[in-house]
Amino acid sequence: MTTQTLTRPAEVNATEPARARRHPSAGRRLLTTELRLIGRDPMTLTFVFMFPIVSMLIIGGSFGTEPDEVFPVNPAHWYVASYFSVVIGATGLIMLPVRIATYRERGVLRRFAAAGFPRWSFAVAQMAVGLTAIAVSGAVLLAAAAPVYGVPAVEDPVQVVAGVVIGSVAFVSLGVLLGTLLPSARAAQAVGLMLFFPSFLLGVGGPPPAVMSDVLAEISDKLPLAMVNDVVRQGWLGLGNATGTLAIVGALAVVATALAARRTAL
């Protein structure tokens, strides 16, 4: 049997610094691994990729293509513009909490910490994973919508980009925070679904505000995911300026990011 030295060499040889530079850092290795695992996670594939596309294709074709007193624009386009926010919500309220709570429950985070991964590497990796999932799934959603309903022209690109980016950061951070607070993967799944579906139905992919009762419309206005959707949809379809709402989403993003980073330090 061959043997090898399992202890550290007493002195570092001259080629060591060059080799260390070439070797990917612990943070980069963790990020690469986490990104690779996105596509193998059934929860991600189901809720972040499949659910928004299938439900958008169904509901987008349910109200025709002509504006009326309920829909100020083509109803199909109304939902295509709205469903980008479904991807954001599914990532932040279901995918990340379940993923991180599972890691905690199974001691994966302790293993990362004990192995010497940098203190902030896990938080950064999860933020990157969430933003990547949103970007890829959002692109797939639009690619699926294009041949069926067409993708509406973006009327206010600055507001849309700001809404998507800030809204994504807010919900990704919220997801990371929920994952660190909830005690188990089951709890994360239950709480995530409880938060996601009311937000989805009242604030994004359900009936338009015009047909809601006053109470439901009032609730809808206060939902964070609905706020993100308002910013994105109004800018996309030219329905108005949502700077005030964007500021609230921005504040949510700052608070959630600070708390999430603090909670996920290894």
Added chain:
Amino acid sequence: MTTTEFSSGHISGHISGHIVSVRGLTKAYGGRTVVDHLDLDVAPGEVLGLIGANGAGKTTTVEILQGLRRPDSGVVQVLGLDPLRDADRLRPMIGSQLQDSGLPDRLKVREAIRLFSGPDAVDAEELLERFGLAHRRNYAFGTMSGGERQRLFLVLALLNRPRLVILDELTQGLDPAARREVWSSVTRLRDAGTTVLLVTHELDEAEELCDRVVAMRAGRVLDVGTPAELVARHAAAATVRFGLPAGRPARDFAALHDLSGVVDVVRTGDQVAVVGNRSTIAHVGAWLVGRGPIPADLRVEAPDLEDALLALLEGPTDQKEAA
């Protein structure tokens, strides 16, 4: 709060010469003290076992050594560094197999190797071969058996040429064959001169693998020594049992009392139990051989580490512990 006597730039020149040096370590959770003024030294190249019942404070102790928990008081040095203050430098030098920890189910073995390999990592293929995992390198963690997972954790613990390997409940939940596999892996580590801190409540494991063991109860050290020393100190009694051969008068066996090392002879029906120190086993054997056929039901109960620990755990509690 932990303190260290060494400058932050000092790694290998520990004054004590120990890989691990702990003095007066105390940790409590919600008012319940789980580690109580613990002193502990681990010498270079030894396999030291922490043994004790559940709740003895073993896992908390090693978690503090790795900087995963903050002690309430005491001085903790691992490789001359403070586990909390110097965590970034210390953790890569420790190979850990933690209790109740895992990997993502869909992470493949080769990906885990890549993830945990630092710039000084050894040849992972060699380690995978050595631990019988080379054929599983493309398998996901979630598809592996308990024994394979533990061996993978050993591979990961050894990847970066650790100066200290901490193994916490290494064989928990494994079947006997898998335990033996993992034991031989640790034996190879010991033979290679790696310093190992082994936490276990499996006493046959400690007896098989450890150079020294530290027996703990309620966060305090009860005794320290080699397994043989602990057995000799706390469980010296051996028992030889056999049935009375037919036709032999019971009075013949009165002579057993006079054999060297014999403490007591107990007769229950046609069964005889001779209790004494380890030398009793030889003397009773010789006595039986000299007096005719050896009883077919002859049994010897030699004390082991489990007996020693049970004796220690059943020992008197001091006033502080009782309080």
